[in-house]
Amino acid sequence: MASSIYLHIPFCATKCYYCAFNTYPFHKEQAKDYLVALREEMALYAPRTTPLSTIFIGGGTPSMLSAAALTQVFADLNAHFQIRADAEITVECNPGTVDAEKLNVMRHAGINRLSFGLQAMQNETLKQLGRSHTVADFLHSYQLARDCGFDNINIDLLFALPKQTMAEWQDTLTKVISLAPAHISVYNLVMEEATPFYEWWKAGELPLPSEDTEADMFHYAIETLTARGYEHYEICNFARPNRTAKHNLVYWNNQACIGLGTGACGYIDGTRYANTRGIADYIDILQRGIKPVTHAERLTEQAEKAETLMLALRKREGISLAAYQERFGEEIETELGEIYGEWIDLGLLERTETHLRLTNRGLFLANEVFVELMS
Numbered sequence: 001m002a003s004s005i006y007l008h009i010p011f012c013a014t015k016c017y018y019c020a021f022n023t024y025p026f027h028k029e030q031a032k033d034y035l036v037a038l039r040e041e042m043a044l045y046a047p048r049t050t051p052l053s054t055i056f057i058g059g060g061t062p063s064m065l066s067a068a069a070l071t072q073v074f075a076d077l078n079a080h081f082q083i084r085a086d087a088e089i090t091v092e093c094n095p096g097t098v099d100a101e102k103l104n105v106m107r108h109a110g111i112n113r114l115s116f117g118l119q120a121m122q123n124e125t126l127k128q129l130g131r132s133h134t135v136a137d138f139l140h141s142y143q144l145a146r147d148c149g150f151d152n153i154n155i156d157l158l159f160a161l162p163k164q165t166m167a168e169w170q171d172t173l174t175k176v177i178s179l180a181p182a183h184i185s186v187y188n189l190v191m192e193e194a195t196p197f198y199e200w201w202k203a204g205e206l207p208l209p210s211e212d213t214e215a216d217m218f219h220y221a222i223e224t225l226t227a228r229g230y231e232h233y234e235i236c237n238f239a240r241p242n243r244t245a246k247h248n249l250v251y252w253n254n255q256a257c258i259g260l261g262t263g264a265c266g267y268i269d270g271t272r273y274a275n276t277r278g279i280a281d282y283i284d285i286l287q288r289g290i291k292p293v294t295h296a297e298r299l300t301e302q303a304e305k306a307e308t309l310m311l312a313l314r315k316r317e318g319i320s321l322a323a324y325q326e327r328f329g330e331e332i333e334t335e336l337g338e339i340y341g342e343w344i345d346l347g348l349l350e351r352t353e354t355h356l357r358l359t360n361r362g363l364f365l366a367n368e369v370f371v372e373l374m375s
């Protein structure tokens with residue numbers, strides 16, 4: 001049983017040069033058929049849910065849908081699922097794709113959290129990333145959202161970008177903090193295969209900052225954001241008090257979540273699954289009343305333990321000793337075996353009264369730590 005839903009809207013105006021997410025150009029007719037298929041998929045999962053606590057409508061660019069189409073998606077969700085009165089409901093928005101009408105539709109449908117992908121506060125950088133908006137577009141969309149009453153807004157930022165200087169990153173953070181959003185995510189740019197950036201990087205044509213500069217940028221973000229009242233609660237995520245992302249905490253706590261839409265992933269009753277990535281395929285399968293799942297795997301207990309540990313260690317508070325014991329009937333030390341002592345001695349892990357967590361050093365080496373954990 002799940003009390004969370006991720007719903008994927010796979011359309012984007014253009015493809016950013018670094019992005020490997022499952023997205024396609026927008027076609028009005030196809031979008032119509034896609035939403036009908038989504039409704040079919042909701043019906044197939046409705047019996048597997050308890051009242052929903054979190055819904056995340058992501059993409060792609062959900063905010064590209066018209067006000068009427070968005071109204072339909074929310075009506076379908078309400079028709080198939082019980083949604084708790086205090087549920088966190090987030091929609092990802094691209095700057096320049098929202099207007100007052102769409103934002104009001106969202107407000108009235110119960111959407112209470114928006115996530116804007118800004119990435120950087122310099123037009124030149126946005127252009128080099130292949131973004132289809134300017135800084136002014138972002139500022140306009142953000143202000144519109146605030147004027148419409150949205151007070152729980154996240155802003156996504158990228159660092160370690162081609163040609164990006166420390167001064168530019170500092171400028172981005174300063175300007176974003178001055179807008180006082182409830183939540184800020186800072187991601188270091190990852191070179192994803194099958195993207196233009198990856199090809200240029202392989203060809204030696206993408207001048208990325210050094211690893212030292214990248215680490216300095218991350219340190220700077222942590223210092224600045226925490227000094228300005230943002231809690232650093234997950235490796236890449238910072239929130240004002242009581243504004244942590246409940247939906248993302250479902251992932252980091254390795255709890256059940258239904259994934260709907262093309263390429264969406266879900267985790268229900270101990271089974272991870274992934275949907276077909278193609279839109280035409282997705283529509284076709286659902287017209288036949290079948291779940292569009294192309295891959296499903298029931299986790300062994302060992303895999304579930306390792307994943308639970310790895311995901312929870314992303315949180316700054318770490319993993320709750322009591323919650324782990326309750327879920328698996330054994331202590332974390334037992335599961336980690338020799339690694340436990342080794343990592344504590346190496347200064348990667350530390351134990352508090354209630355949690356086991358990564359130290360600051362462990363945080364910077366998190367990827368290496370996680371690889372060892374999963375092996």
Ligand SMILES: C[S@@+](CC[C@H](N)C(=O)[O-])C[C@H]1O[C@@H](n2cnc3c(N)ncnc32)[C@H](O)[C@@H]1O
Binds near residue numbers: 059116117
């Ligand atoms: C997949 S996008 C969807 C939201 C929206 N379309 C947008 O671009 O803002 C969500 C976030 O993923 C992050 N992202 C996408 N590709 C990435 C990459 N290669 N490396 C790091 N972060 C990435 C960006 O910060 C983006 O805001």
Ligand code: SF4
Binds near residue numbers: 012015021094117
């Ligand atoms: S707008 Fe977002 S989802 Fe679309 S291509 Fe760019 S980063 Fe990817």
